[in-house]
Amino acid sequence: MSYRIRAARPDDLRAFYDLAKLTGGGFTNLPAERATLEDKLARSEAGFSRPGENPGDDLYVFMLEHVETGAIRGTCQVFGAVGTDRPFYSYLMSTLTQKSEELGRIFRNQTLTLTTDLEGSSEVGGLFLHPQERAGGLGMLLARSRYLFIKQHRPRFGDTVLAELRGVMDQAGHSPFWDALGGRFFGMTFPEADEFNATHGTQFIADLFPKTPIYMSMLPESARAVIGQPHPTGRAALKMLENEGFVWDSYIDIFDGGPTVTARTDRIKTVMEADWLRIAGTNGADGPMMMMAAGVMHDFVACYGHATKTDNGELLIEPKSMEMMGIGPGDRILAVSR
Structure with a gap:
């Protein structure tokens, strides 16, 4: 994308x-x-x-x-x-419960505070x-x-x-x-x-x-x-x-x-599922779609991209996504399944 x-x-x-x-x-x-x-x-x-x-x-x-x-x-x-x-x-929104002994009834009134x-x-x-x-x-x-x-x-x-x-x-x-x-x-x-x-x-x-x-x-x-x-x-x-x-x-x-x-x-x-992963290189345009983010403060950028995890827990990312985020091999990014 x-x-x-x-x-x-x-x-x-x-x-x-x-x-x-x-x-x-x-x-x-x-x-x-x-x-x-x-x-x-x-x-x-x-x-x-x-x-x-x-x-x-x-x-x-x-x-x-x-x-x-x-x-x-x-x-x-x-x-x-x-x-x-x-x-x-x-x-x-809360409920105020009141009982009237004379009427023998309980009244529950919802209130906004x-x-x-x-x-x-x-x-x-x-x-x-x-x-x-x-x-x-x-x-x-x-x-x-x-x-x-x-x-x-x-x-x-x-x-x-x-x-x-x-x-x-x-x-x-x-x-x-x-x-x-x-x-x-x-x-x-x-x-x-x-x-x-x-x-x-x-x-x-x-x-x-x-x-x-x-x-x-x-x-x-x-x-x-x-x-x-x-x-x-x-x-x-x-x-x-x-x-x-x-x-x-x-x-x-x-x-x-x-x-x-x-x-x-x-x-x-x-927040729970996103992991910090190091980029090992490119993978063409293969692998499942992931959401990735890089950069801090003014330089923050996020996008979708095809990525593959290597056996040692690093990422191979399609070149287009790397270019959009301004990242390359050796950089660490946040990644989570789409």
């Missing part, structure tokens, strides 16, 4: 913006706001350049590049640790693939490349990784969950609130959202029905996350009610 994942650069802004315009809204990490995306690329550049080996408020943006044409066909992001410079809010439980976690997000490229495993390449980057730079990430999935909304971009809850306190439509959040952060949530638990029975059925449900276009992404070991533990996004899933960093499937 002629595609590779590489670290984003400031001159990717135009392609980054073009991808954002295709999302249809609701992607907090990929808003169609040019100035915000420019800030993201600047923040990513700072993250890749930061010295030290500890978790921080870093953002790493990656691009899916067609090597032969230079066209950018997808993007994804990794956050070092959420909640380090501002609160990271989620709603936690504003929480910052997930602060300090790393986050994977912002994954978007051009609609014309949704075949051939490119979405999987984008998704799994993030875990290889995390493994390469493990001290920079927390012990838990989370992913927020976009919730259910109508064709106009309105969220029934937001309309039933957030809209009542902010006087904003969901698109307005989502754009404000992408540009200014979530401090306004702390300022205006109620701190007391919300009884779900007080919400309309249209809102209750979408709590914890991903947008139809996000079901494949949820499946990929579940295959990596992510689980939904009753946390939801405060804006659209979509599920927030989590996994222990060192138990993510790709």
Whole structure:
């Protein structure tokens, strides 16, 4: 394949913006706001350049590049640790059981409680693939490349990784969950609130959202029905996350009610199964397809390629993949079965 994942650069802004315009809204990490995306690329550049080996408020943006044409066909992001410079809010679904002796009945009420439980976690997000490229495993390449980057730079990430999935909304971009809850306190439509959040952060949530638990029975059925449900276009992404070991533990996004899933960093499937292997030479184009990653920070690159393990545990890789990654015999790379 002629595609590779590489670290984003400031001159990717135009392609980054073009991808954002295709999302249809609701992607907090990929808003169609040019100035915000420019800030993201600047923040990513700072993250890749930061010295030290500890978790921080870093953002790493990656691009899916067609090597032969230079066209950018997808993007994804990794956050070092959420909640380090501002609160990271989620709603936690829980059940409150109460008994009435007089009525002889037990009542179980589900509630939503504003929480910052997930602060300090790393986050994977912002994954978007051009609609014309949704075949051939490119979405999987984008998704799994993030875990290889995390493994390469493990001290920079927390012990838990989370992913927020976009919730259910109508064709106009309105969220029934937001309309039933957030809209009542902010006087904003969901698109307005989502754009404000992408540009200014979530401090306004702390300022205006109620701190007391919300009884779900007080919400309309249209809102209750979408709590914890991903947008139809996000079901494949949820499946990929579940295959990596992510689980939904009753946390939801405060804006659209979509599920927030989590996994222990060192138990993510790709993190566990990827091995550091030395390149012994080329193999033509034989062997099973593997996913490989090389380089650190700005020089990170990942791609698919045919590779064969030798009897002594080294790798023979097809020349095309070696060229795309800028590696050669004697180099060590991360490799995992596709």
